[in-house]
Amino acid sequence: xxxxxxxxxxxxxxxxxxxxxxxxxxxxxxxxxxxxxxxxxxxxxxxxxxxxxxxxxxxxxxxxxxxxxxxxxxxxxxxxxxxxxxxxxxxxxxxxxxxxxxxxxxxxxxxxxxxxxxxxxxxxxxxxxxxxxxxxxxxxxxxxxxxxxxxxxxxxxxxxxxxxxxxxxxxxxxxxxxxxxxxxxxxxxxxxxxxxxxxxxxxxxxxxxxxxxxxxxxxxxxxxxxxxxxxxxx
Numbered sequence: 001x002x003x004x005x006x007x008x009x010x011x012x013x014x015x016x017x018x019x020x021x022x023x024x025x026x027x028x029x030x031x032x033x034x035x036x037x038x039x040x041x042x043x044x045x046x047x048x049x050x051x052x053x054x055x056x057x058x059x060x061x062x063x064x065x066x067x068x069x070x071x072x073x074x075x076x077x078x079x080x081x082x083x084x085x086x087x088x089x090x091x092x093x094x095x096x097x098x099x100x101x102x103x104x105x106x107x108x109x110x111x112x113x114x115x116x117x118x119x120x121x122x123x124x125x126x127x128x129x130x131x132x133x134x135x136x137x138x139x140x141x142x143x144x145x146x147x148x149x150x151x152x153x154x155x156x157x158x159x160x161x162x163x164x165x166x167x168x169x170x171x172x173x174x175x176x177x178x179x180x181x182x183x184x185x186x187x188x189x190x191x192x193x194x195x196x197x198x199x200x201x202x203x204x205x206x207x208x209x210x211x212x213x214x215x216x217x218x219x220x221x222x223x224x225x226x227x228x229x230x231x232x233x234x
Contacts, residue, residue: 005110011213013045028136046170060092
């Protein structure tokens with residue numbers, strides 16, 4: 001009989017570099033059945049792409065290099081949680097030993113349950129549904145060039161609905177609260193100035209940004225309640 005797979009542990013992020021997710025996706029090459037492999041790490045809280053690389057194979061040694069570079073480029077001030085799927089590179093002994101040495105806490109999705117790793121899966125969908133996505137890449141160099149441009153545009157220009165239509169880099173740089181406050185003030189002043197243009201209340205966006213990966217039912221209730229407090233009418 002199949003084993004009963006329990007849901008991955010809940011991870012709550014209140015700032016950058018607290019919860020990362022990562023995965024590998026296939027990019028088609030000119031040769032049918034052969035692929036390039038894009039390794040991608042995303043920060044759950046600010047949705048930014050922390051680090052990426054494209055290689056000719058899936059390999060735990062390449063995954064280790066990716067994380068070594070990501071940790072070198074980012075200052076981790078507290079415990080870092082890293083979530084992934086169940087592929088071989090994610091379960092490699094060398095990578096897991098590296099995590100344990102640094103105090104990084106890993107977790108993995110249940111087999112064949114994409115909802116356990118929704119942030120990276122959603123990003124892959126955004127990537128492959130982009131108008132500029134070529135479908136096939138003529139070379140690995142071409143794939144890396146296109147991918148780099150896309151990641152830069154996403155991090156710096158993409159107005160993310162999960163970030164109240166701010167860019168990942170704006171949130172990562174600590175501008176979320178300031179921009180939320182400024183927007184709320186503008187909305188309140190607009191209603192006070194032109195009250196007849198408003199049929200109903202003015203919704204205020206939350207000035208506190210909290211994100212949960214695989215939240216429990218209790219956490220969902222708390223997050224919803226928090227949003228309701230911050231979207232009260234004026």
